[in-house]
Amino acid sequence: MMTDARLLTRALADPQSALALDAQGWTDLIAMARAEQLIGSLAHRLDGLDLPETVARLCDDARLSARHARTQALWEAEMGRRVLASLGEPVVLLKGTAYVAAGLSAGIGRSIGDCDILVRRGALDAVEKALIGQGGWEWVKEDSYDDAYYREHMHELPPLIHKDRDRMIDVHHTVLPLTARPTPDAESMIAESEELDVSDGGGGLRVLSPPDMICHSAAHLFADGDLAGGLRNLWDIDRLLRDFGEREGFWNRLGQRAELHQLSTPVSRALRLAEILYDTPVDGDLAGPGRAGDLLYVRRLLARDGWGRETRKCLRFAFYIRSHWLRMPPLMLAKHLWTKWRKGQANANGPGSA
Amino acid sequence: MTEAVFRADPPDARRCVVLADGVTVVYHRPSGLTHILAPPAPEVLAAMSEGDADTGTLIARLERDHDLSGTDDLRGTLTARLVELETAGLVWRP
Amino acid sequence: MTEESKNENGKDVKVPNRRQALMLGAAAASTVVTVRPALAQTAGSILTCEIPVPDPGNAGNYIAPDGTVVAPGTPGAVPPPGRNLAGEEVKQALRNGGSLPGYGYEQSQAYTNYIRRLQAGQSGFTCYASIQMPRG
Amino acid sequence: MKHEFRVTVGPVGFRIGSDWKQPLDRMRRLYQGYPVPDIPDFTVRLFAQRPWRKIIRPSVTIGGDYMLPDAQPMALAHGLLAAEMGMNLQMALGQRRYLVLHASAVERDGKALLMTGESGAGKSTLSALLGERGWRFMGDEFALVDLENGAIHAFPRMVSLKNEAVALFEAQPDRLGPIMHITPKGTIRHLRPPEDAIARMEESARPAMLLFPRFGFEPAVREMGEAEVFVRLTQASTNYVALGEAGYDALTTLVRSVPTRAIDYPDTERAVEAVERLWADLG
Numbered sequence: 001m002m003t004d005a006r007l008l009t010r011a012l013a014d015p016q017s018a019l020a021l022d023a024q025g026w027t028d029l030i031a032m033a034r035a036e037q038l039i040g041s042l043a044h045r046l047d048g049l050d051l052p053e054t055v056a057r058l059c060d061d062a063r064l065s066a067r068h069a070r071t072q073a074l075w076e077a078e079m080g081r082r083v084l085a086s087l088g089e090p091v092v093l094l095k096g097t098a099y100v101a102a103g104l105s106a107g108i109g110r111s112i113g114d115c116d117i118l119v120r121r122g123a124l125d126a127v128e129k130a131l132i133g134q135g136g137w138e139w140v141k142e143d144s145y146d147d148a149y150y151r152e153h154m155h156e157l158p159p160l161i162h163k164d165r166d167r168m169i170d171v172h173h174t175v176l177p178l179t180a181r182p183t184p185d186a187e188s189m190i191a192e193s194e195e196l197d198v199s200d201g202g203g204g205l206r207v208l209s210p211p212d213m214i215c216h217s218a219a220h221l222f223a224d225g226d227l228a229g230g231l232r233n234l235w236d237i238d239r240l241l242r243d244f245g246e247r248e249g250f251w252n253r254l255g256q257r258a259e260l261h262q263l264s265t266p267v268s269r270a271l272r273l274a275e276i277l278y279d280t281p282v283d284g285d286l287a288g289p290g291r292a293g294d295l296l297y298v299r300r301l302l303a304r305d306g307w308g309r310e311t312r313k314c315l316r317f318a319f320y321i322r323s324h325w326l327r328m329p330p331l332m333l334a335k336h337l338w339t340k341w342r343k344g345q346a347n348a349n350g351p352g353s354a
Numbered sequence: 355m356t357e358a359v360f361r362a363d364p365p366d367a368r369r370c371v372v373l374a375d376g377v378t379v380v381y382h383r384p385s386g387l388t389h390i391l392a393p394p395a396p397e398v399l400a401a402m403s404e405g406d407a408d409t410g411t412l413i414a415r416l417e418r419d420h421d422l423s424g425t426d427d428l429r430g431t432l433t434a435r436l437v438e439l440e441t442a443g444l445v446w447r448p
Numbered sequence: 449m450t451e452e453s454k455n456e457n458g459k460d461v462k463v464p465n466r467r468q469a470l471m472l473g474a475a476a477a478s479t480v481v482t483v484r485p486a487l488a489q490t491a492g493s494i495l496t497c498e499i500p501v502p503d504p505g506n507a508g509n510y511i512a513p514d515g516t517v518v519a520p521g522t523p524g525a526v527p528p529p530g531r532n533l534a535g536e537e538v539k540q541a542l543r544n545g546g547s548l549p550g551y552g553y554e555q556s557q558a559y560t561n562y563i564r565r566l567q568a569g570q571s572g573f574t575c576y577a578s579i580q581m582p583r584g
Numbered sequence: 585m586k587h588e589f590r591v592t593v594g595p596v597g598f599r600i601g602s603d604w605k606q607p608l609d610r611m612r613r614l615y616q617g618y619p620v621p622d623i624p625d626f627t628v629r630l631f632a633q634r635p636w637r638k639i640i641r642p643s644v645t646i647g648g649d650y651m652l653p654d655a656q657p658m659a660l661a662h663g664l665l666a667a668e669m670g671m672n673l674q675m676a677l678g679q680r681r682y683l684v685l686h687a688s689a690v691e692r693d694g695k696a697l698l699m700t701g702e703s704g705a706g707k708s709t710l711s712a713l714l715g716e717r718g719w720r721f722m723g724d725e726f727a728l729v730d731l732e733n734g735a736i737h738a739f740p741r742m743v744s745l746k747n748e749a750v751a752l753f754e755a756q757p758d759r760l761g762p763i764m765h766i767t768p769k770g771t772i773r774h775l776r777p778p779e780d781a782i783a784r785m786e787e788s789a790r791p792a793m794l795l796f797p798r799f800g801f802e803p804a805v806r807e808m809g810e811a812e813v814f815v816r817l818t819q820a821s822t823n824y825v826a827l828g829e830a831g832y833d834a835l836t837t838l839v840r841s842v843p844t845r846a847i848d849y850p851d852t853e854r855a856v857e858a859v860e861r862l863w864a865d866l867g
Contacts (some may be wrong), residue, residue, distance in 0.1 A: 023622040027599065031627045054597070056624040061680035068386060068828050075385040075443070137442060163480050164389070165443070201391050225756040307585050307601050307629060309650060369829065371836045381832040386481040386825070387833055388810065388818070389799035395479040420470035427475065432535050434475040442480045483818045485825040497658045534656060 004311065005304040006232060008032045008042070009277045012235060015045045020054035026055050028306030035308035040066030040109030048290045066109040076115040076167050077205060081279075083135035085204050087126050092118040092193045094172065094216065098207040099236070101196055106239035111232075114159070115167040118208075119171040120190060128157055128171065137162050137169060146166045175216050184219060184261035194256075210244040211257040218270035219263055226320035230301045231277075237280050238278040273297055308314055358380050361448045362402035366398065370396065382444060398401050402445055409433050415418050498532040499572030501559050513554065515561025526555045538563060538576070590620045594728065594739040594785050595681070597621025598671055602630040603638050607663030614664075614742055614761055614776050624695055626650075626678060628670035633657060637677035646670045662764045667771055668742060670713045670789035674820035675726055675739075682728035682737060683827060683834045686820045687794075689722035690714045695792035695865065696736040698727050698842075700820045709749040710855055715857060717856065721781040722789070726822075731830045734837050735788040741779045742774040752852070793866055794844040797855060801848035805858065808846055822838065 007029050020030060043062035051059065055248040078099050085093050092098075093114040099107030119127050131137040137160040162351040169170040174186040193206040208216055214237060221233040244250050258267040271287035272294055274280035300319050303312035310316060369381040378396040380389045391399070394416075401407070401415040409432050416422060416432075425431055439445045473479070502509055502517045509517045510525035518525045533548060538560065541548050549558040566576050585601030589608040592598070600620070602608050632638040642668040650673060658666045675684055687700035688711030697719070699707040706822040708724040708807055709758060722738035742761065747752060750773045753760060761774035775843030776782075777864035796808070798814070800823060818824045826832045843866040849855035 026623050027627075030623075031649060034627075052623060054625065055623070057681065058625060064680050064828075064830075065826065068826055071384070071386040071828065075387075078384070079443055082443075164484070166484060309626060309629065309631075311585075369832065371840070374704065375809040375811050377811040378812075379814060379832075379836055383829065388825070388827045390481045390483065390815065392479040394470050397470055411569065416470065418715055419467060420590065421467045422461060422470055424469060425472040428472065431472045431475045435472070438478065438480045442482055444480075481815075483815070483825065497652065532656075 003028055003306045004030050004302040007304050007306075008038065008229065008304075009302070012042060012045055013238075013278045015049060015216055018046065019049060019051075023052070023138065024306075026052060030055070030058060031306060031308035032304050033167055035304055037111045037229065038232050038235060041113055041232075041235060042109070044109035063109065066111065067117065069096075069110070069112045070100045070107070070201060072167065073100055073112040073115065074235055076162075076165070076169065077101060077117075079135065079165075080115060080117060080161075080169060081205050082130070082301065083130050087123065088129060089119055089123040090125065090190050090206055091127075091204065092206045093196075094118055094175075094208070095236075098213070102207045104238045104240065105243050109240075110236075114170050114297060115171060116170045118172045118175065118186065118190060118234065123169065124157065124173050131160055131169065131171070132248075135162070136164060140168070141186070156309060176219055177310060182219065182262040182266070184215065184263060187214070188260065195350065209257075210240070210247065210250060211254040212261075213240055214244070214254055214270075215258055215261050215263045215267060217265045218258075219261075221270055222266045224320075227300055228299070231304075233300065234270065234274055234277060238274045238280040241274065241280050241282060244282075246252070251286055254283075255286050260261075269294065269297070273301070356400065358447055359406050359408045360402060360412075360440065360445045361406045362399060362439075362445045364444055365400075365403050368399075372396075380444075383408065384445055387443070395439065396442065399439060399444055400437075402439075407447060412436070451566050456534070491525075497535040498531045499535065499538060499563055501529050501562055503571040511558040513558050513561065515558060515563070515565045519560070526558045529555070529559060533559065533563075533570075535576075562582060586616075589615075590624060591615045592619040592621045593671075593741045594723070595737050596626070596675070596679070596739065597624035598626050598628060598674070599624040599668065600630065600667055601661070602632070602667070603632050604642065604644070604660060604663060605608060606660065607644070607667050607850065610664045610761055611667055612665040614759075614774060626671070626674035628667065628674060630663060630666055630670065648674055648675065650674050651802075652677075656768070658767070661762075662669065662767050662813050664761055664774060665705070665744075665764055665767055665769075668774070672701075672725065674727050679728075679823055680827065682730060683824065683831050684822045685727045685729060685817065686708060686725070686822065687727040688724045689738065689789075690719035691736075691738075691787075692719050692788055693720050696722065696727075697787035697859070698736065699797055700727075700794070700795045700817070701796045701798065706797050706849075706852070706855065708743060708754070708860070709745070709799075709852060710797060712745070712749070713745045713752065713852055713856060714859065715778050715781060720784060729791075729834050729838060730788065730825065731834050733842075734834060736791050736792065737788045738781070738785045740777045740785050742776060743775045744769075745775050755847045784792040791838060791842045793863060794838075794842045794845070795859065795862070796846040798846065798848045799852075799855070800850065802850060803854055803858060804848040805862065806846040806848075808844050810839050813844050 011029055018029065031040065033042045039062045043059035046059055073096060077093055081091065093101050096107065096110050096112035097115050099110060100112065109256045140159045140161050159168050159170055162169050174184060175184050175189065189208055189212045190211060192209045196205050196207060217233060217237050218241065221230055221237065254267065264327055268286060268288045270289055271282040275282050275287065276294065276298055299312060300315050303310060305311050305317060367383050371379045373379060376393060379393045382389060385416055396413065397416065397420065401412055404415060407415065409429055411434055413428055414437060422428060436445060481491060502511065506517045510520050510522050510527055512518045512522065512525045529551060537548055541556055541560055542547065547553055548559060551559065563572065563576055566572055585603065587602045587608050588604050589600045589611050590598065600608065600611065608729065609748040627649050629643050631647060632642065633645045637643050642660040644660055644663050645657045646655055646666050647668055648670050652673065685698065685700060687698045688707040689696050689698050690711050699710055711724045721740055722736065723740050725741065726739045728739055738802045747770045750763065750771060753775050756785055759776040764772045767816060814835065822834060845862060846857050849858055
């Protein structure tokens with residue numbers, strides 16, 4: 001029996017359980033956690049436990065990295081705020097940056113990549129001009145201005161990178177690609193967003209409302225590639241639900257918002273998967289009864305071995321195909337797969353091993 | 355535009371080490387970035403930490419502590435320094 | 449120590465006995481430099497990168513002169529290079545506008561145009577971004 | 585993975601997995617007697633991108649805990665180099681316990697001499713040579729600066745001899761790995777460090793002198809301003825920015841406390857002389 005990432009999800013959900021691991025178990029756990037970009041979260045969960053010396057040391061290092069990631073993320077957001085403040089447009093932080101800015105548990109120990117912000121579609125041009133004109137951001141690529149593909153098919157501007165800080169910012173005007181079938185109501189998400197606590201000069205940035213945060217996170221869990229990074233996205237959902245679950249009327253509101261955004265199915269599934277993998281307390285009605293497909297998702301999410309390698313290639317490939325199905329209208333997809341089949345290039349290894 | 359008001363972080367948001375050749379190495383805690391500052395940028399930053407200031411106020415503070423008689427275009431030069439510090443994120447317009 | 453308590457000579461400046469001359473220099477002179485991560489350089493010295501043309505998901509398709517991926521045999525399009533292009537040779541070709549080693553002018557143009565159109569997340573994008581990154 | 589090798593170099597434990605036996609057999613021979621970690625700090629993976637690439641024109645992809653996307657695979661004949669690169673990659677991208685400087689280091693009387701500079705400057709060869717001449721070899725690639733007390737920790741992995749430097753050690757075949765031609769870094773041959781370097785790899789040393797050597801120029805010694813040294817060391821460090829304030833403390837302390845010179849030299853013999861002379865004056 002090959003090891004899978006159940007080792008990792010168990011350690012995250014119940015850190016005490018990790019104390020029974022032997023040296024090989026710890027070695028596997030650390031490699032998996034790094035591969036799934038969950039090492040910082042794990043290190044925080046294990047903090048204070050009686051760990052083997054090397055593990056304690058690696059956890060210290062991981063917490064230091066996470067602290068640095070947090071500083072950098074908050075700084076990019078702040079620099080964005082300084083440039084965009086004069087536009088008077090709502091700027092909504094998304095994903096990791098939002099979690100740390102709002103002080104949510106999901107931000108603890110989280111690795112954070114690019115700075116993702118959501119703005120009104122009508123504000124895109126002004127935002128773009130301000131970031132490039134005053135902010136010191138530039139297109140990653142010279143010809144991005146004419147990049148019709150991004151503007152017409154994607155849910156964000158072509159990526160911008162800051163010329164001095166080498167950090168990327170992704171400006172979204174909706175939360176899923178425009179070709180995707182669920183079409184979440186981005187304008188409504190912005191309207192319901194919440195302003196962050198105003199500290200000295202820090203006002204003006206916003207985060208999604210709690211139910212919308214879950215909707216967005218669930219949309220990403222299932223829409224992104226072949227569920228790559230799924231365990232991390234699901235861990236976000238677990239942490240968010242634990243932060244919000246006790247709030248008055250939260251589950252009701254989540255149900256309503258999921259429906260509005262055409263995300264009821266992904267949200268329900270995310271709740272069920274979080275419960276299975278992380279023991280997340282969820283609302284039974286909203287999660288709905290388990291479905292046969294859930295187990296396939298679980299197997300896919302746990303497809304990682306003690307070397308940090310991806311496993312279950314066929315299952316991964318099936319999810320890869322499925323992700324294209326979700327992203328493209330059927331005709332586009334048929335064309336895409338037809339071309340692939342004709343060239344005989346489809347192999348269980350190729351794509352999706354990002 | 356020239357009379358824009360700028361703000362700097364309080365002094366404890368920074369660590370500063372002055373190297374032998376007169377250059378100041380600044381660690382800026384809110385950003386985690388290291389900046390290398392040549393005169394007069396460190397002096398400008400120190401004066402800005404006393405409180406929000408436009409270029410005129412900044413000149414008054416600097417003249418209190420330093421002899422600025424060697425410079426012709428005080429206002430233009432200091433505005434350029436402020437914009438540079440703004441780009442680095444060390445000062446901003448509140 | 450903070451800059452309030454020390455000046456460049458390590459002496460107290462908060463209550464100066466006599467005002468020290470402060471040369472402000474020219475407006476155009478730069479006085480602030482930010483330390484950048486040295487990773488790209490380090491990475492370059494540790495590993496070399498490469499770019500598949502087209503990405504594995506489109507393997508076998510042709511490349512049009514503007515860099516778009518088109519069906520095999522499309523008039524005016526060129527066949528794929530048949531190997532991954534090394535970051536270093538792409539960098540040279542982009543910089544000098546010259547051809548890629550082993551390929552003619554038209555092929556090189558099509559391939560470099562394809563590479564210019566790469567998006568984040570596509571195979572080869574990180575490599576492309578790393579050779580594009582201006583380093584000072 | 586099918587094959588596994590573990591080794592501790594200085595304060596860092598590695599686990600290297602491979603689809604092939606050959607690179608790990610070579611490592612086993614060169615790293616004989618090094619400690620073996622029970623829980624490694626880092627995992628390196630050498631694997632075939634496609635299953636058939638294990639056999640047909642086998643090519644080694646370097647992966648591990650920390651990876652660079654789009655890395656170029658290497659020929660199996662260069663598998664040992666791939667393993668070393670994989671270890672370097674983990675240090676460069678993942679190390680957070682020490683300030684990692686791209687520098688070679690040797691020690692005498694508890695004091696460390698650091699040599700840094702662009703690749704090809706000769707820092708690696710020079711450290712290997714000094715290691716044969718009364719100095720303790722601490723490492724030819726990375727010097728690890730302790731974030732608490734500024735001490736230098738040894739990282740004595742295999743010396744990677746490049747091009748002309750390969751000939752300098754031909755008299756000691758037992759310590760040498762296979763010659764690898766036309767690698768991304770030219771001709772490479774690995775050299776096992778001297779036995780005392782391995783036996784004493786846990787001993788740290790106070791940094792006492794920092795040199796920026798340059799090979800192939802008329803002999804010259806130049807003083808360097810602290811600002812120049814600081815900037816060059818931030819660029820010679822793989823993790824300065826990532827370490828935040830701790831890195832800032834370690835690096836500013838190092839720059840202000842350690843005498844630094846740029847030295848040019850036409851050949852290694854003259855370089856050794858120049859180093860000894862400077863050490864007598866400054867170290």
